[in-house]
Amino acid sequence: MSAHSVPPAFRCEVVPQRDRVRIAPVGELDILTVPELERVVRELLQSGFDHLIIDLSQLDFLESSGLKLLLTLQGEAARGAFVLELLPGCPAVQRVFELTSTFALLPFAWSPAPKWPASPRRGTGWRSSRSSRG
Numbered sequence: 630m631s632a633h634s635v636p637p638a639f640r641c642e643v644v645p646q647r648d649r650v651r652i653a654p655v656g657e658l659d660i661l662t663v664p665e666l667e668r669v670v671r672e673l674l675q676s677g678f679d680h681l682i683i684d685l686s687q688l689d690f691l692e693s694s695g696l697k698l699l700l701t702l703q704g705e706a707a708r709g710a711f712v713l714e715l716l717p718g719c720p721a722v723q724r725v726f727e728l729t730s731t732f733a734l735l736p737f738a739w740s741p742a743p744k745w746p747a748s749p750r751r752g753t754g755w756r757s758s759r760s761s762r763g
Contacts, residue, residue, distance in 0.1 A: 641669045642687075649680035649712075655687040658695035667698055679711045682738070685718030691725045703735055714738040 639656035650673050654666050670681065683699070685691070699715065706713035715737045717723055726732040 639665065641666055643669065649682055650678045651682040651684050653684040653687050657690040658688055659692045660694040663694045663698050674711060681711060682714045682716060684716040685722055686716055688718045688722050691722045696725060696729060696731065699735060
């Protein structure tokens with residue numbers, strides 16, 4: 630694999646939905662795969678779509694270059710170039726937004742029925758069925 634080729638497991642699924650288009654990157658969004666997602670986004674914008682939905686639910690991994698691309702796209706959308714919505718990813722992907730305090734900066738839309746199991750949160754009263762008490 631050359632230094633500029635996209636890892637074979639990564640792809641972008643594109644689903645036109647009337648006046649908008651959903652882009653679902655699949656695999657790992659990192660320094661090697663960000664150019665492919667950006668290429669797809671730019672081609673869709675040039676072809677006339679002005680409402681993009683980037684669905685992060687099929688990503689396994691997101692690193693800083695992927696976050697930078699999403700923030701760049703949000704900046705362009707905020708200037709009126711197009712409408713951008715993000716659909717949340719798995720907990721590991723969403724954790725990146727939490728750790729970097731960028732969740733509130735990005736246009737996350739509600740997503741029905743996440744594809745991952747819900748995890749208990751601290752302070753919710755959840756307890757394991759196994760107890761350390763005898």
